[in-house]
Amino acid sequence: MTDDPPNPALLPAGLSDVLPPEAEREAMLVEVLAETFARHGYERVKPPLLEFEDSLLAGSGAAVADQTFRLMDPVSHRMMGLRADTTPQVARIAATRLARVARPLRLSYAGQVLRVHGTQLAPARQLPQAGIELIGADSAEADAEVAAVAAEALAAVGITGASLDITLPRLAPALLDAAGVEGEDRRRLARALDRKDMAAVTARAEAGGGAALLLPALLASAGPVDGALAALAAADLPPAARAIADNAAAIVVALRARAPGLRITLDPVEFRGFRYHTGVAFTIFGEGLTGELARGGRYLSGEEPATGMTLYPDAMLRAVAAAPPRRRVFIPAGADGALAAALRAQGFATVAQLSSGDTPDSLRCTHAMNAAGDAVPV
Amino acid sequence: MTDDPPNPALLPAGLSDVLPPEAEREAMLVEVLAETFARHGYERVKPPLLEFEDSLLAGSGAAVADQTFRLMDPVSHRMMGLRADTTPQVARIAATRLARVARPLRLSYAGQVLRVHGTQLAPARQLPQAGIELIGADSAEADAEVAAVAAEALAAVGITGASLDITLPRLAPALLDAAGVEGEDRRRLARALDRKDMAAVTARAEAGGGAALLLPALLASAGPVDGALAALAAADLPPAARAIADNAAAIVVALRARAPGLRITLDPVEFRGFRYHTGVAFTIFGEGLTGELARGGRYLSGEEPATGMTLYPDAMLRAVAAAPPRRRVFIPAGADGALAAALRAQGFATVAQLSSGDTPDSLRCTHAMNAAGDAVPV
Numbered sequence: 228m229t230d231d232p233p234n235p236a237l238l239p240a241g242l243s244d245v246l247p248p249e250a251e252r253e254a255m256l257v258e259v260l261a262e263t264f265a266r267h268g269y270e271r272v273k274p275p276l277l278e279f280e281d282s283l284l285a286g287s288g289a290a291v292a293d294q295t296f297r298l299m300d301p302v303s304h305r306m307m308g309l310r311a312d313t314t315p316q317v318a319r320i321a322a323t324r325l326a327r328v329a330r331p332l333r334l335s336y337a338g339q340v341l342r343v344h345g346t347q348l349a350p351a352r353q354l355p356q357a358g359i360e361l362i363g364a365d366s367a368e369a370d371a372e373v374a375a376v377a378a379e380a381l382a383a384v385g386i387t388g389a390s391l392d393i394t395l396p397r398l399a400p401a402l403l404d405a406a407g408v409e410g411e412d413r414r415r416l417a418r419a420l421d422r423k424d425m426a427a428v429t430a431r432a433e434a435g436g437g438a439a440l441l442l443p444a445l446l447a448s449a450g451p452v453d454g455a456l457a458a459l460a461a462a463d464l465p466p467a468a469r470a471i472a473d474n475a476a477a478i479v480v481a482l483r484a485r486a487p488g489l490r491i492t493l494d495p496v497e498f499r500g501f502r503y504h505t506g507v508a509f510t511i512f513g514e515g516l517t518g519e520l521a522r523g524g525r526y527l528s529g530e531e532p533a534t535g536m537t538l539y540p541d542a543m544l545r546a547v548a549a550a551p552p553r554r555r556v557f558i559p560a561g562a563d564g565a566l567a568a569a570l571r572a573q574g575f576a577t578v579a580q581l582s583s584g585d586t587p588d589s590l591r592c593t594h595a596m597n598a599a600g601d602a603v604p605v
Numbered sequence: 606m607t608d609d610p611p612n613p614a615l616l617p618a619g620l621s622d623v624l625p626p627e628a629e630r631e632a633m634l635v636e637v638l639a640e641t642f643a644r645h646g647y648e649r650v651k652p653p654l655l656e657f658e659d660s661l662l663a664g665s666g667a668a669v670a671d672q673t674f675r676l677m678d679p680v681s682h683r684m685m686g687l688r689a690d691t692t693p694q695v696a697r698i699a700a701t702r703l704a705r706v707a708r709p710l711r712l713s714y715a716g717q718v719l720r721v722h723g724t725q726l727a728p729a730r731q732l733p734q735a736g737i738e739l740i741g742a743d744s745a746e747a748d749a750e751v752a753a754v755a756a757e758a759l760a761a762v763g764i765t766g767a768s769l770d771i772t773l774p775r776l777a778p779a780l781l782d783a784a785g786v787e788g789e790d791r792r793r794l795a796r797a798l799d800r801k802d803m804a805a806v807t808a809r810a811e812a813g814g815g816a817a818l819l820l821p822a823l824l825a826s827a828g829p830v831d832g833a834l835a836a837l838a839a840a841d842l843p844p845a846a847r848a849i850a851d852n853a854a855a856i857v858v859a860l861r862a863r864a865p866g867l868r869i870t871l872d873p874v875e876f877r878g879f880r881y882h883t884g885v886a887f888t889i890f891g892e893g894l895t896g897e898l899a900r901g902g903r904y905l906s907g908e909e910p911a912t913g914m915t916l917y918p919d920a921m922l923r924a925v926a927a928a929p930p931r932r933r934v935f936i937p938a939g940a941d942g943a944l945a946a947a948l949r950a951q952g953f954a955t956v957a958q959l960s961s962g963d964t965p966d967s968l969r970c971t972h973a974m975n976a977a978g979d980a981v982p983v
Contacts, residue, residue, distance in 0.1 A: 228648065228703065228706060230702040230703050230705070230706065231701060231702055231703070231704050231705055234701060237657075237660065237697070237701060238653065238656055238657070238660075239653075239655065239656060239657060239678050239680060239681055239683070239685055240680050240681065241680070242653035242655055242656060243653060244650060244651065244652050244653065244694075244698050244702060245650065245651035245652075246650055246698070246702060246703070247648035247649060247650065247712075248648065248649075250648075250649040250650050250651040250714075251639075251643060251648070251649040253651065254636070254639060254649065254651075254715070258632070258636055261629075261632060265629060265931060265954060266949040266953070266954055266955065267949075267954065267955060267956070267957070268933055268954045268955065268956035268957075268968070270606065270625035270626065270628075270629070271625060271626075271628040271629040271632065272622060272623065272624055272625065272628050273622065273623035273628040273631065273632075274622050275616065275617075275620035275621060275622065275731050276654070276717055276719060276731060277617065277620055277674075277687075277719060277730075277731065278616055278617060278620060279615075279616070279617060282615065282616075296655075296676055297676075298674055298675075298676045298687075300617050301721060301722070302617060302618050302619070302722070303617055303618065305617070307617055309654075309655075309676075309687070316622075319615070320622050320624070323609060323612060323615060324608040324609055324622060324624060325606065325608050325609075325624070326609055327608070327609055328606060328608065328969075329967040329968070329969070330967075331959060331963070331968075333956070334625075336628075337632070338717075339654055339716075339717075341654060341655060343679060344679070344680070352655075353653050353654060353655065364959050364960065366959050366960050368938070368957070368959045368960070369959050372957060372959065484942065485942060487942075553643060555646055560746070564862065564863060564865075571644040571645075575644070576643060576644055576645065576646045577644065577645060577646065578645070578646035578711070579645070579646075579746070579750060581709060581742050581744050581746045581747050581750065582742065582744050582746070585709070588707075589707040589708075590646070590707070590709075591706075591707070
């Protein structure tokens with residue numbers, strides 16, 4: 228739709244209007260995602276946008292506490308938060324209203340989240356999210372399922388060639404624990420891993436000794452999953468790290484069964500930005516795209532083992548080719564309503580002439596209905 | 606889904622979780638409404654949930670100023686509001702980003718609104734809304750279109766027998782103006798009309814004299830539209846009131862053409878709660894239901910004549926019979942993924958066994974897939 232450039236004074240930074248045709252496209256994407264989730268047995272919940280901050284910021288919600296808008300509830304005089312993430316709300320629902328439903332519990336959601344600050348790379352402060360949570364299952368098959376369902380949902384909206392990146396955020400800490408690297412040495416080694424600075428990782432790993440010596444080879448193994456798993460298999464891992472590696476291998480086996488065509492990479496010692504993950508973490512990227520399409524992984528939902536994925540419809544909107552616009556048919560004043568209804572049933576938008584000033588051109592119509600009820604291109 | 610009773614301490618009053626299967630039903634209702642709007646040429650916009658309060662509370666937004674949550678934007682240090690109504694946001698979009706698009710402009714929206722306080726009758730403080738705005742058309746046909754499209758959308762979600770109530774909120778004020786009834790006398794007459802207290806209306810109308818004398822008969826005429834229009838036609842209305850009555854008659858003619866089966870009532874002197882309406886006002890009720898399904902009418906969108914309807918999916922959810930639940934098929938561990946995909950394509954939800962503890966019963970499945978890929982009832 229032809230439109231004037233946005234006036235930056237009109238809306239707060241990071242909050243924007245979605246215009247035609249993008250708003251309809253976004254809504255349709257979300258419904259395709261939701262339908263895919265439902266077809267895998269994930270049942271939709273809709274928590275409120277606002278709730279008491281203590282429940283909103285519990286568990287995995289602590290990770291977004293700084294990003295949560297707060298406001299006073301004049302009814303209860305307690306502080307409420309505007310959700311910055313939906314997962315903590317689903318955890319609350321699972322632990323309370325759905326406490327007696329047998330596990331595993333498969334739940335899905337779709338809605339908006341709001342953030343106090345945008346980032347330079349992601350300036351938006353309101354984001355649509357759609358996601359799934361699988362609560363009460365601790366198997367590798369459960370982790371594989373949420374990743375496979377997310378990939379299938381992306382394919383359903385037309386995103387092919389997506390790639391799943393697996394990280395093991397507890398692996399590097401397990402190696403540093405086994406090597407007894409603590410304090411400032413640990414922070415420096417973590418920063419070097421963060422920057423993927425091989426020279427610094429190597430130097431600091433040698434200083435740390437023991438299991439820390441495994442870090443350079445594991446850092447170097449990041450890439451296609453088979454090579455990274457081979458490096459993990461070949462490494463002489465301490466028991467805690469071995470369990471993490473074996474779990475990753477089992478998840479990949481289950482993923483290959485559930486999503487044979489999915490491209491998978493593994494970055495064994497990456498652990499940045501996964502503060503609440505208790506196991507594997509997932510990120511899905513689109514082919515040739517910079518932004519993430521989905522994130523997820525294993526966490527604790529209250530006291531229960533859980534795994535889930537959050538998908539980002541706004542990122543998909545940029546990744547999916549626009550569908551052809553809806554054909555608009557001009558309906559002259561006084562025309563037979565039944566004829567216009569027949570055109571709507573064929574997928575046309577029928578746009579009624581309301582005054583003599585309305586023309587097919589002014590109403591941006593691609594077609595006009597003739598006396599026989601046919602849509603004739605204009 | 607079996608669930609525990611809600612704990613009132615858990616969520617703020619008026620904010621609630623929508624659980625399975627209602628959350629999916631609500632989302633599906635909204636998409637059916639949105640599709641109906643789109644088929645009539647209404648193009649979807651998605652304004653943000655938060656924006657600066659001065660734009661949010663402009664125009665028709667002033668009517669919900671008391672109901673708008675406010676919070677400080679830490680980026681701009683300006684006050685923002687959490688939208689309590691979407692119409693003012695659509696008006697802002699029409700006046701700015703879409704200022705150059707030819708009129709009339711047909712826009713639609715669907716999303717959540719939040720309110721500071723619930724009422725005894727409507728305790729919810731978060732409400733889903735879906736609606737249409739027709740901006741830049743001042744004809745009776747435009748008013749008829751938004752009401753007819755709203756009624757068609759309700760029929761599309763399965764609500765038949767809805768009834769459209771038309772009120773003329775400027776008519777009683779026009780009669781009181783013509784009669785020169787002002788001050789306390791006017792307020793008392795307005796309250797008597799509000800309560801539909803015929804004795805008080807009659808006594809005060811006689812005291813007011815002139816055009817006020819028409820009020821008792823018009824109050825009595827409220828009901829099926831033909832009788833009320835006949836009473837208006839028979840009344841010796843002053844010019845401003847005559848124009849309002851003629852416009853109502855023209856809208857009804859246009860409505861009969863657009864929505865022949867629609868039941869219509871008219872309450873000519875009702876004017877409560879329509880503070881920003883500049884012409885006709887509409888309310889749609891369901892057959893045998895107490896709550897409203899939709900409201901709307903004519904208003905000013907910035908400087909432009911506009912008319913629109915807001916539909917309430919939460920009220921529809923209570924009015925529409927629940928669809929049969931999605932059939933859930935248990936997929937044994939290790940089963941062929943292609944067979945499960947074939948069942949999904951048939952509309953089944955396939956629920957995968959993730960561990961030996963998962964049974965068709967524990968996963969609440971209605972069916973189980975056998976080795977041939979058939980869904981067998983359990």
